[in-house]
Amino acid sequence: MRYYLLLLFTFFSCLVTAQQTDVVDFKRINANIMHRGYENVVTGRIFIDFQIKKKTDTIFLDAINTRVRDWHLYSEESKEPDYRAKIFNSDNKIFIIHNFKKNKKYKLHLDYGMTSKKAMYFVEKEEYTQVWTQGQGKYTSNWLPSIDDMNDKIEFDLSIIADEDYYVISNGKLLNVEDDNGFKTWHYDMLQPMSSYLVALAIGEYDKKEITSKSGIPIQLYYYPEDSAKVEPTYRYTTQMFDFLEEEIGMPYPWQNYKQVPVKDFLYSGMENTSCTIFSDDFMIDEVGFVDKNYVNVNAHELAHQWFGDLVTETSGIHHWLQEGFATYYALLAERDIFGDDYYYWQLYQYFKELEAQEQAGQSTALLDPKSSSTTFYKKGAWVLHVLREKVGDKAFKTVVKRYLNKHAYGNVETNDFISEVEKVSGMNLSNFVQVWLKSKALPINEMKTALQSNETSAFLLIIEEHPYLTYRTDDDDNYIPSSLVTQLPDGFYPIQVAVLKETLSKPEYPTYNDLVKEAFASKNLHLRQALALNMSEISEDFQQDYETLLNDQSYVTIEAALYNLWANFPRKRNEYLEQTQSVFGFNDYNVRTLWLTLALATPEFKTDKKQDFFEELVSYTNPEQPFSLRQNAFGYLSSIGVFNKEALKNLVEASKHHNWRFKSFAKTLLENLSEDDRYRSIISNLQEEN
Missing domain, CATH: 1.10.390.10 (Neutral Protease Domain 2)
Structure with missing residues (x-):
């Protein structure tokens, strides 16, 4: 028996390393998927159409941690299953064994259950579990039996059953939605083939705005119901970019429609799933946030992928x-x-x-x-x-x-x-x-x-880089760049102004230093003023009043930097700065608010009766229901003040197992550092054992 199993294992191993695309062409996968929102279990029924290119006795599907419950193989000329076929289910593949004939078409039916450990993520969001997928690489087979080889293009048509309160978004055109006793079935149809890593699914609470390209392509912009005010700044220029790319590329958009879906704790900025881009909800921004962190480039990049990568x-x-x-x-x-x-x-x-x-x-x-x-x-x-x-x-x-x-x-x-x-x-x-x-x-x-x-x-930036001294030579020198350059340049574009300003700020001894700094403070250009906030950490009293005006700028990056620098430079006015900025939260990671709470805790005379409230609010931002970017900020500031309670430590232990590897790495490093502290060592050890 051992010898037989060894031969069988060797046979299948050789098959896996072969180019299956030379043997079989998978045409279409029609999948019916049941979502259980409370656990990472997926059940489904799929029908797979394929054609044999070369005579063979074995083909396979990629399927990770899958249990096949029922299956049937049909040939094109028969409505009855062929009971001579056999199936072998390993940890990561489903092998179908049969005397397959060249040029013959077949249909495979599978009922299956999977425990998804990758590619499909179940993320806590307020009072429900949001679900989304990320298949780039070879990961879709963790939730959908398919073909991981990107060289095999397949038409995927998905029908997804989910709780009636949730919206389900997938590739292709939504044909219809059926109601069934507290559940809904969402039927999506693709007309053209694609690689399996581009199959996408998102389930959650969404509203949408629908627009149309010049060529008539429907574009659906999804958002959380509470983010309706963020729709315009987030999706700004979408139609313009879509129309531009169609014209510039010279080929019509190749799919039925286009959807964009924000999700919590995404692994990357965005992913170009065919006709259905999924992106990090950190890019859902308000009007102020648009200045420093907008979705425009990611939006354009993922849209361009619909041709270059998907087509x-x-x-x-x-x-x-x-x-x-x-x-x-x-x-x-x-x-x-x-x-x-x-x-x-x-x-x-x-x-x-x-x-x-x-x-x-x-x-x-x-x-x-x-x-x-x-x-x-x-x-x-x-x-x-x-x-x-x-x-x-x-x-x-x-x-x-x-x-x-x-x-x-x-x-x-x-x-x-x-x-x-x-x-x-x-x-x-x-x-x-x-x-x-x-x-x-x-x-x-x-x-x-x-x-x-x-x-x-760009030529000027090269000059500044190679000859920084040009910014502070005397008026008699041929290549002198006067401080008035800042106001002479047009307001529409700022990098040259910022480059001159940053170079000058690094050398307070420049003859033009005071004049240029004063001009920069007087400027209405937010980017130029932000350069002052970020590059002028030591503030003389001569510039104090000018610097204080930065707290009023419509830029969360500027406010964050200015608040900290003013707090550090002028201790007597700390209460005033904190009062002025107490209602500012910032981006989705609450960059301003988490800093504010930390400074409020570090200012002894500021609202002494509210210290515990400030601390508890900061700890609350470490909770798994919060986005990881906010959690990381909160953990970082708790570390900076050197105080963790049991709740924060529990949340940090949970974070060390997070699906986002950057956040997980941050949490693990912080845990290791805290474990060296006698105050936390035993608490962390006990929490890790419990988890």
Whole structure:
């Protein structure tokens, strides 16, 4: 028996490593899924249509922690199941064993139950559990038996049963919603195939705003009922960007509709699921928040992915830049359409500086290295497209992109598929370009600087970087940059002004120092004033009154920095500063409020009868029902004042098991530090044993 099992294991292991896409083509997965909101259990019934490409006796589905309850295999010419077929259910796959015939079509029916440990997340939100999925990589098989190979494009049609109080959002068009004894079944239909990692599901309490693109595509913007006032600033420019990308790319949006859904404690900024972007609800912002932290770039990036990543998908990680580099570049083009050329080149400059810093740290990799960093795939990928467009010309570039997308629509691509199209249209040999920009890990710094010289803003930033002394030479010097530059520049764009100001603030001995600082305080430009808040931590009495005006700015970043710096520099006025800012909360992470509570606790004479209330409020923000960004702020400030109660420690132990790895890592490190404190060691140990 052991020998037989060993042979069986060896057989299946060999099968798994083979390219199943050469043997079978999965056409359609029609899934009926039952959501149990109180636990990470998924039950479902799926019908899978597939066609055999080569004669074989075994195919498989990816399915993690799955128990098959019932199943039947049908051939295309029979309505009765074929009882000769066998099934083998391992920990991560379902093998179907049968004498499959070449070119023959089959349908597989499965009833299953899964315990989802990845990809589907059950998140506490106030008085209910929000559910959302994140399948990028090879994770959808943790909640839906499917094919993890991104080279197998499948039409996914989902029907989801959930509590009647919840809204269910998935890929494709919502056909109808059926009521059934306290539950609702939501039927979604996709018309075109996609990779399984792009299948999405979100369940929660939502309202929506519906708009329409110029081409007639329905766009649904979801939001929490309590966030109705945040809809406009959050989704600002959505229609403009959608219309721009359709025109710029030269190919109509390839799906039936487009949806955007905020969720709590998402793993990333956003994810470009086909026709259904899921993004972090930290980007649901109000009018003030828009100044410093808005959704515009993420919005444009995930929308661009609907073409680059969803319509055409990389064959492997070697070609990841075809998704992330393209999405970054086209998002930047969409922002250029909104904010102008200076903004576009300023961003290219920022990307250049990130890439340069990466190279200086000895961490540069080639763009075609599958282990490259996000900075390489995103930022260098965008730079490649910018330089390539300049090289071949605007008209040829747009022709290439259109031909490339049409030729490989709903399929998979490699870098050569794109490069060869560029060579055909332009008539150029790009072998040297590919070697320098794609295959070499060295950054072509001189070429990048030359490209930046074509715009006055980015060219000036290079000058300031290389010759900072120009900001403080005398009026007699040829290249002198006077302090009045701050007021002479147009208000519409600020990076040059900020660069001059920051350089001056770093050298108080500059002859122009006082004049420039005074002009900056007098400016109505929020970004320039924010530079003062962030770069002027020591405040002389000469600037005290000017600095105090920063507390009135419509910027949560400015208020946060100004409150702390004023509190630190002028102890006698701490009560006044705290009174002035006590109603400001800030972003969704309550950046201003958590700082305010900490300063209020650290100011002995301020509202002595409210100290316990302040502490309990700060502790309440560590609760699992709060977003992890707010919890991290609260934990950080409790650590700064050196006081934790049992409730906060319990919440910290829970946080050390959170699904977001960055937050989990933060919590683990803090727990380790606190465990060295005699006050907390035994409490933490007991709490960890209980969990």
